[in-house]
Structure formats: structure tokens, C-alpha cells
Amino acid sequence: DADVTQTPxxxxxxxxKRIMLECSQTKGHDRxxxxxxxxxxxxxxxxxxxxxxxxxxxxxxxxxxxxxQAQAKFSLSLESAIPNQTALYFCATSENRGYFTDTQYxxxxxxxxxx
Amino acid sequence: xxxxxxxxxxxxxxxDSSVINxxxxxxxxxxxxxxxxxxxxxxxxxxxxxxxxxxxxDQRLTVLLNKKDKHxxxxxxxxxxxxxxxxxCAESMEDSNxxxxxxxGTKLIIKP
Numbered sequence: 001d002a003d004v005t006q007t008p009x010x011x012x013x014x015x016x017k018r019i020m021l022e023c024s025q026t027k028g029h030d031r032x033x034x035x036x037x038x039x040x041x042x043x044x045x046x047x048x049x050x051x052x053x054x055x056x057x058x059x060x061x062x063x064x065x066x067x068x069q070a071q072a073k074f075s076l077s078l079e080s081a082i083p084n085q086t087a088l089y090f091c092a093t094s095e096n097r098g099y100f101t102d103t104q105y106x107x108x109x110x111x112x113x114x115x
Numbered sequence: 116x117x118x119x120x121x122x123x124x125x126x127x128x129x130x131d132s133s134v135i136n137x138x139x140x141x142x143x144x145x146x147x148x149x150x151x152x153x154x155x156x157x158x159x160x161x162x163x164x165x166x167x168x169x170x171x172x173d174q175r176l177t178v179l180l181n182k183k184d185k186h187x188x189x190x191x192x193x194x195x196x197x198x199x200x201x202x203x204c205a206e207s208m209e210d211s212n213x214x215x216x217x218x219x220g221t222k223l224i225i226k227p
Binding site: 004040041042043044045048058090092103104105106107108109 | 148157159160220
């Protein structure tokens with residue numbers, strides 16, 4: 001079984017709809033991240049969470065919100081989707097070693113299309 | 116601010132060596148990473164190098180770090196069709212709470 005799972009894998013929605021993307025991990029990691037990937041732009045960090053009570057905005061948080069329901073679950077919401085949020089979204093996890101960053105482990109991605 | 120730059124494409128012949136380059140701007144990097152993204156998949160860590168090293172070798176992969184020029188490279192020897200992927204360079208810095216700063220990715224295209 002995959003260590004980091006994302007649901008759904010693909011989603012097509014309409015402008016103005018509320019969308020939730022979910023991420024679950026079995027790695028026991030404290031840190032979780034949401035990124036979006038656009039062609040030619042690489043990965044951009046949307047939100048990250050260092051533990052259940054810690055939520056931080058990333059580079060491009062406008063239009064998004066997150067919820068860390070448990071250590072293993074981190075969901076990303078688009079309250080009112082717009083076409084320029086069409087992208088590939090990745091969840092990632094890493095350990096908290098306290099003194100340097102760690103390998104990030106990625107989910108398979110969710111391809112979101114907003115019409 | 117911090118910036119990590121890579122060429123968007125690299126085309127090599129099967130069996131040749133591939134060299135993917137990356138430049139970064141912040142000299143306080145602690146670790147530098149190479150991740151691989153195969154078509155339709157998430158990113159997987161390929162290798163990493165600590166900033167006080169200048170070379171790391173792992174089978175067909177060689178990572179070279181030139182701290183003076185802030186240049187990182189990934190060499191893949193005897194490139195195979197299975198190496199076709201997008202390769203991302205990333206750096207982590209103590210100053211940014213160890214968040215990763217990502218390059219845009221280099222798509223490696225293998226010619227027969």
C-alpha cells in the first residue's frame with residue numbers, strides 16, 4: 001500500500017464550486033505539505049503543517065484553505081474554484097527531526113480541472 | 116529572495132551520459148536534493164547532498180556541488196529509456212525553516 005495517498009486522483013469541476021482534496025499518510029510523519037504543479041513553474045507551496053496544531057501559509061495560499069484533521073490527514077479546500085486553479089496538486093510528508101529538513105515523500109497527485 | 120533555476124528540457128541519446136544542471140542563489144543552503152518525477156506519478160527522492168560536500172556518487176548517479184558558483188549538477192551515466200522523467204532540483208535552508216525551494220524541473224528526453 002502506498003504510504004501517501006491522495007483522493008480523488010482526477011477531478012473536473014465548474015467555476016464557483018467548493019472542492020476538497022484529501023491526503024492521508026501511513027508514514028507517521030508530523031509534517032505535511034500541499035503543493036501545486038504547473039508546467040514550467042515547478043512546485044509551489046500552498047500550505048504546510050508541522051503538526052496537528054500548526055498550519056502555515058506557503059507561497060500561494062490565496063484561494064485555498066487547509067485542515068489538519070489528524071496527524072495522518074491533511075485536506076486542501078478550494079472554497080470557490082476558478083479556472084486558474086487548474087493544476088496538478090501534490091501532498092507530501094516529512095519527518096520532524098528538529099534541526100534540518102528531511103526527505104519529502106509525495107503522494108501520486110490529484111489532477112484538478114476547473115471549467 | 117531565494118531562487119533555483121534549471122533548464123526546462125534536456126535531450127540525450129540512449130547510452131550517453133546526461134548532465135542536468137541547477138543554479139541557486141542562497142548560500143545558506145543546508146541540503147540540496149534531486150527528485151525524479153516519472154509520467155503520471157508523484158516525485159521521488161533520487162539523491163541529495165549536504166552543502167559541505169562537493170561530490171556524491173550512487174551507482175549511475177553522480178552529484179557535483181560547486182558552492183562558490185552555487186551550481187549543482189546531476190550526471191546520469193549510460194542513460195536508459197527508463198530515465199525519461201522530469202528532474203527537480205531543490206534546496207533547503209535553515210533561514211526559511213527548512214522549507215524546500217524548488218526549481219521548475221528539467222524534462223529529460225531520451226533519443227534512441
